[in-house]
Amino acid sequence: MGVDQVRQLFNPQSIALVGATDKSRWSWSIYGNLKLHGFAGPVYLVNPRGVPVHGEPSYQRVTDLPGPVDLAFVMVPTSAVLDVLGEVADAGIPSVVLLTSGFAEVGADGAEHERQVTDLARRRGLTILGPNGNGFINAAAGITPYGLPIDNPLLRGPVGVVLQSGALASAVLTFAQSRNVGVSLLVSMGNESMVSMTDVMRYLIDDDATRVVALFIESVRHPEEFVALAREALVKGKPVVAIKVGRSQTGARVAKAHTGSLVGDDAVVDAVFRRSGVIRVDSLEDLIITAGLLAETGPLPGNRFGFVTASGGASEIIADRAEDEGIEVPEFAPETVERLRKVVPPFAATQNPVDVTGYILINRDLMRNALAAVQDDPSLDALVLVSDLPRTAPPDPAPVVEMFQQSSEVLRHTTRPVIVMGNTLTDITPFGRDVASQTGYPGVLGGIQHGMTALGHAVRWSVLHRAAAQEAARPADGAAQLRQAEPQQAELLSAGQPGSSWSEHRAARFLAAHGIPVVPSALVASPEQAADTAAAVGYPVVVKLAADGIEHKSDIGGVKIGLTNAEQVRAAYADVTAAGRAAGAGVQGALVQPQRSGGIELLVGVVTDPAWGQVLAVGLGGIWVEILADTALEVLPVGRTQVLRALRGLRGARLFDGPRGTEKADLDAVADAITAMADLAVRLGDRLEALEVNPLLVRGSQVEALDALITWRQP
Secondary structure, rough: OOHHHHHHHHOOEEEEEOOOOOOOOOHHHHHHHHHHHOOOOOEEEEOOOOEEEEEEEOOHHHHOOOOOOOOOEEEEOOOHHHHHHHHHHOOOOOOEEEEOOOOOOOHHHHHHHHHHHHHHHHOOOEEEEEOOOEEEEEHHHHHHEOOOOOOOOOOEEEEEEEEEOOHHHHHHHHHHHHOOOOEEEEOOOOOOOOHHHHHHHHHHOOOOOOOOOEEEEEEOHHHHHHHHHHHHHHHHHOOOEEEOOOOOEEEEEEOOOHHHHHOHHHHHHOOOOHHHHHEEEHHHHHHHHHHHHHHOOOOOOOOOEEEOOOOOOHHHHHHHHHHHHEEEEEOHHHHHHHHHHOOOOOOOOOOOEOOOOHHHHOOOOOOHHHHHOOHHHHHHHHEEEEEEOOOOOOOOOOOHHHHHHHHHHHHHOOOEEEEOOOOOOOOOOOHHHHHHHHHOOOOOOOOOOHHHHHHHHHHHHHHHHHHHHHHHHHOOOOOHHHHHHOHHHHHHHHHOOOOOOOHHHHHHHHHHHOOOOEEOOOOOEOOOHHHHHHHOOOOOOOEEEEEEEEOOOHHHEEEEEEEOOHHHHHHHHHHHHHHHHHHHEEEEEEEEEEEEOEEEEEEEEEEEEEEOOOOOEEOOOOOHHHOOOOOOEOOOOHHHHHHHHHHHHOOOOOHHOOOOOOOOEEEEEEHHHHOOOOOOOHHHHHHHEEEEEEEEEOOOOEHHHHOOOEOOOOO
């Protein structure tokens, strides 16, 4: 859907409720929301009997309405939907919210009914949100055609919320209101028969009233569009925060390789979100708290924070959580400590985090003075004041309001950004909200646990935003993009048959032909030839089965290592080829290779994810790959910098530094080899299902693929 169609949908000047009836709670809620929250245009009620509804006259048919209508909210029985939509189109109404359920969510018959609905809508020029959705709340414009009650007041703000869940929408709105986080638009998507989540994302990215986009995602129907929009939002500085449910590995994982067991669906989503700058959170609370923080602060200048609290315990929790989130809590400069000593009690802590102690009950200026004392410290990028809004109104609220007014003045004039964070996650009361509104006091993050999580997300997103904005500002290398996008014809011609697998012999030759370092290997067809080749190679040697269709040769006894004489080599040849025949493989002979020892074994693989495309997995490899499961994922294409980041991000990355006398790995050489594999995968495009090297042996600056597997994709 185009942005203009979606904008028209969310900004109607007149609304018709089709199927309105006093017997329906949906009908009461929608009508009540529109009236309670001040919808300025006419609201027409359509009831087939033409009886009064909700104390107002109704019309029997849509075509009987006395004036033009911009939006029809349809809540008729499933069997009547097609006829009603025909009437809506006849009346010239462009947009529809379809509340009715009983479509694709109930099975094949419902899906066919939904297809008929969308066919009619496309023929007649209708834009449909739903079916099976609660509608939307355009809080920025005071337009609330939404199927569940909306409490008053409706807090307007800069967070746009899109949910692939009808039932959770009200819970998310309630929590946002309880934390004083206002929304610009909230949409319950329903079945997305026409208007999709990405359509609404595009609208929100273009919407001046929205500074942050918050998503509850069950599935991404248009992956390429999602990634493109997320990158656009990142460059523009409009954060996208998302909770993605469905962590279990339930998608199609068809790669015939170790990589397939490591690249789970949820791990790929993590990699896609990280690459696209989408902030992934684990709870609805973090969704709203993180979105609310970024809506207020925008990009943060760095990760070095100064904290001012009135609790030693809070200071200790903050220090622990800061380490979890990669937030630095630097020591104050001597001049900062000296300024602090002049304003806090002698028994207060003057290190970071600052604990001004409970003496604030005597000196209410203590927190403000401490904040002013540390704000100019040269080691800080931003400040956090740990304080809560008042909960209950005293008999005379004026002193409380005055205190927060003074605090607001200090916060507005600090030389560093200041974020206010509460101690615990509690609702902001109406009195607290009123004080904040009167004084201009900033939003308060919901508790140390969720607040520090939000700070960590905001810092990491800010780094990604700056990098993306700088990259977007650089002129594009058109020639490089062309080289990346167009597969080389020779590579396509030499690719395997769709659905086939190449085991080591063919796969290694293919990789070597494209500049990827591979261990020397010779294909032999008899025990004597194996022994002669081993003598030429030099002992010790390895003998491996050569047969396509066997992904893991060692599992069937197809690999013999540490062979030191001709007799062992002849026996090994007989054993591995017999194992291949017993497994029903088309045996081509055996491979003889020099024995390699020492070094670090890595797995490097590329698989084609059904939704997101090619994904690179890099991890500690060899026989321990599934047990260790120490893997970093990147969505292709990647550059050398991203590969180095993936290598350094492994839990076992310290092995590269040569601990306990082992040889230090040349990570630049490793990254060159892995980048070459990734580039080859990109050039092969959709011909490739999976490409794997396991292990890639790293010994200092020597990097070699010791085994390889390629699976070609079915059409």
